[in-house]
Amino acid sequence: MEISNIWYFLSALTLLSALMVIISKNPIHSVLYLVFTFFCISAHYVLLNAQFLMAVNIIVYAGAIMVLFLFVIMMFDLKKNIPESKSSLTKLAGSVVAGTLLVILIAIIRKNTIPGPALEKFNSQTGMVENLGQVLYGEFLLPFELVSILFFVAMVGAVLLGKREAGERNF
Amino acid sequence: MELLNTVFIAKAIIVGVVFAITLGIAAYSTYFERKIAAFMQDRIGPDRAGPFGILQPLADAVKMFMKEDFIPANSNKWLFIAGPCLSMLTALMTSAVVPFGDSVTIGGATFDLQGIDVNIGILWVFGIVSLGVYGIMIGGWASNNKFALLGAIRAASQNISYELAMGMAIITILMITGSLSTKQIVEVQQNGHWNIFYQPLGFLIFIICAFAECNRTPFDLPECETELIGGYHTEYSSMKLGFYLFAEYINMFISGAVMATLYFGGYDYPGVEFVTQQFGSNVASFVGVGALIGKSLGFVFVFMWVRWTIPRFRYDQLMNLGWTGLIPLAMYNVVVTGFGILVGKPFMVSIAGLVVLIAALFVYDQLLVKKKIA
Numbered sequence: 281m282e283i284s285n286i287w288y289f290l291s292a293l294t295l296l297s298a299l300m301v302i303i304s305k306n307p308i309h310s311v312l313y314l315v316f317t318f319f320c321i322s323a324h325y326v327l328l329n330a331q332f333l334m335a336v337n338i339i340v341y342a343g344a345i346m347v348l349f350l351f352v353i354m355m356f357d358l359k360k361n362i363p364e365s366k367s368s369l370t371k372l373a374g375s376v377v378a379g380t381l382l383v384i385l386i387a388i389i390r391k392n393t394i395p396g397p398a399l400e401k402f403n404s405q406t407g408m409v410e411n412l413g414q415v416l417y418g419e420f421l422l423p424f425e426l427v428s429i430l431f432f433v434a435m436v437g438a439v440l441l442g443k444r445e446a447g448e449r450n451f
Numbered sequence: 452m453e454l455l456n457t458v459f460i461a462k463a464i465i466v467g468v469v470f471a472i473t474l475g476i477a478a479y480s481t482y483f484e485r486k487i488a489a490f491m492q493d494r495i496g497p498d499r500a501g502p503f504g505i506l507q508p509l510a511d512a513v514k515m516f517m518k519e520d521f522i523p524a525n526s527n528k529w530l531f532i533a534g535p536c537l538s539m540l541t542a543l544m545t546s547a548v549v550p551f552g553d554s555v556t557i558g559g560a561t562f563d564l565q566g567i568d569v570n571i572g573i574l575w576v577f578g579i580v581s582l583g584v585y586g587i588m589i590g591g592w593a594s595n596n597k598f599a600l601l602g603a604i605r606a607a608s609q610n611i612s613y614e615l616a617m618g619m620a621i622i623t624i625l626m627i628t629g630s631l632s633t634k635q636i637v638e639v640q641q642n643g644h645w646n647i648f649y650q651p652l653g654f655l656i657f658i659i660c661a662f663a664e665c666n667r668t669p670f671d672l673p674e675c676e677t678e679l680i681g682g683y684h685t686e687y688s689s690m691k692l693g694f695y696l697f698a699e700y701i702n703m704f705i706s707g708a709v710m711a712t713l714y715f716g717g718y719d720y721p722g723v724e725f726v727t728q729q730f731g732s733n734v735a736s737f738v739g740v741g742a743l744i745g746k747s748l749g750f751v752f753v754f755m756w757v758r759w760t761i762p763r764f765r766y767d768q769l770m771n772l773g774w775t776g777l778i779p780l781a782m783y784n785v786v787v788t789g790f791g792i793l794v795g796k797p798f799m800v801s802i803a804g805l806v807v808l809i810a811a812l813f814v815y816d817q818l819l820v821k822k823k824i825a
Contacts, residue, residue: 308530308592315585335574343581344611347588351607354592354600409570409631 287327294320307353311346318342330407461562469546469566472744476751477700478508484700484755491759515693523686527593534590535687535694541583542701548572549708550634552718552740555733564718564740565634572633573621576709580617580664584610586698587666587673591683602682605766606673609663612773613670617660619781620653623788624713627797637717645716649797652784652805654714656777658753661706663773665699668758672766707750711743718743783808 297320300313318341325334405411416424482497482504489496497504522531552564569575584607591603627649628636640646647654663670674682684695711717718739727735764772784804791800 306527308527312530312589331569331571332574335571335578338578339574339581343578344614347581347584347607347611350585350588350592351604354588354604 283327287324290320290323290327294324307356308350311349311353314349315342315346318346325407328407329404332409332412333407457560458562461560462566465551465562465564466547466566469551470543473543473546473701473704476704476744476748477697478512480700480703480751480755481511481696482507483751484758487752487755488759491756512693515690518689520689520691521686523595526595526686530589530593531686532691534586534593535691535698536586537589538583538586538698539694539701541579541586542698542705545576545579545705546708548575548633549705549712549743550637550717551708551743553732553736555736557733563634564736568632568634570630570632573625573631573636573713576633577614577618577621581610581614583664583702586695587683590687590695591673594683594686596686598679598681599683599685602673602675602679602685605675605679606666606683609666609670609672609769609773612770613660613663613777616656616773616777616781617664619778619785620650620657620660621713623650623653623784626785626788626792633712633717637712637719640716641719642723643716643719643721645714645719647714649791649801650714650784650788651801652780652808653788654710656781656784657713658710659772659777661710662754662757663769665702665706665754667699667703667754669761669764670769671763672769675763703751703754704747707747707754708743710750711746715746780808 294317297313297316301310301317304310304313318337322334322337322342325331325337403411485507486496486504488494497507500506500510522528547566548569550563550565550568554561554563556562587606588603591599591606594600624636624646625631627646628639630636630639636646662668666673672682673679674684676682679685684692687695718736720739720742723735723739726738787800787804788797791797791804794800
């Protein structure tokens with residue numbers, strides 16, 4: 281089996297499951313399709329020889345964030361909280377706008393050739409943990425540490441919001 | 452192409468054998484669980500099916516398959532079926548990266564006794580563990596039963612909470628080894644340099660988290676029968692229930708194997724060199740496989756021992772232990788290990804760190820007690 285065939289199959293699967301995320305009526309089904317989409321994307325990472333990104337994608341997105349999504353959606357009473365469907369005019373407008381955007385994007389991609397990495401500089405081992413770590417903690421050390429500060433700020437904010445205030449409850 | 456084929460066949464055989472061993476051990480764990488429970492409670496335990504009741508798992512399997520397979524009327528049918536399937540799938544997938552033995556040479560070709568040797572080995576384990584909760588959550592939600600849903604939600608929050616401490620316990624192992632590959636983690640520990648000596652605190656954190664991730668007593672709140680009837684599998688019957696219970700035993704064995712790999716030297720055992728000299732390296736490798744499985748079974752026994760000794764935690768106690776107990780301890784452990792590597796004496800510093808920790812806790816406790824009295 282050619283590797284490009286695997287790529288086509290995976291891409292079709294990814295697009296299909298991503299479509300199902302927005303088509304399916306039940307939010308739980310949407311979340312599960314989204315998890316499946318993340319798995320397909322992880323498989324793409326494997327094809328690109330980026331095993332570390334594959335594992336991290338599964339751990340962070342499929343394993344933690346989507347579990348929290350599922351957690352929150354399960355708490356809803358789905359029969360009561362399904363939002364009413366939009367009017368057909370809104371649907372039509374939405375499709376026209378999205379279709380135009382799609383056409384523009386396809387036109388741009390067809391007109392331009394996206395430059396890939398230069399063949400003589402290409403290194404199949406770039407995605408391995410060791411090389412990724414060298415890049416993250418060497419060349420991009422400052423942005424990396426700044427991102428961690430950003431996360432820390434977000435965490436402090438979440439704790440502050442989640443903490444019960446003294447005195448009368450307002451919510 | 453010829454080489455690829457032999458490698459492929461060898462890997463297929465290894466995966467098949469690991470699969471068979473896992474299922475066999477999981478089946479007999481149910482028997483030994485009852486025997487151990489009986490021993491602890493001064494009973495006899497199962498003794499009717501075959502000599503010493505040795506055919507009990509077989510009888511259980513027949514019973515499970517013969518029972519009515521019931522799907523509740525208002526449940527989500529496909530997700531209801533998918534729940535136990537996902538549980539089994541995630542339970543079985545972890546064993547792919549556990550190195551079951553050193554390499555074996557047959558007919559001039561060398562094979563590693565391991566499913567796949569990837570350089571992200573331990574991250575794979577961690578990823579699959581974090582997916583393990585989907586089977587329980589989907590099954591619990593699809594049952595359309597409030598108690599099942601409560602069990603599922605408990606399972607999800609418990610798994611997410613304990614994953615953090617588990618990840619930080621693993622980080623210290625990575626700091627010592629300098630690699631994510633499970634094979635290298637084991638190779639560093641050969642000849643008795645087991646990580647348990649360098650990481651006693653890390654191992655303690657890891658085993659507590661393993662109990663929580665396997666939903667075993669004292670952390671079996673998702674299926675807490677005094678509060679939730681049966682928890683997430685309240686609505687399940689027949690072999691679907693069987694798969695949920697079976698997945699728990701598989702998880703126990705695999706987490707035992709992972710703990711042996713990370714902390715107890717994997718397939719290392721005393722006297723490797725003697726066996727290699729006497730009988731050749733192939734025999735030594737297979738004895739190593741036996742050593743790893745023996746260590747894992749030891750952990751399975753610890754799981755059962757604890758189950759029949761310690762009562763269940765309350766839910767707020769569970770969350771308190773996870774977030775305010777284990778995560779700060781794991782952070783402390785990371786700092787101590789880093790200091791040890793910096794100084795160049797990881798063993799001394801880890802022991803010193805443990806002593807300092809116990810002393811600090813003791814002093815803190817004493818101060819608190821005096822305050823309470825005064």
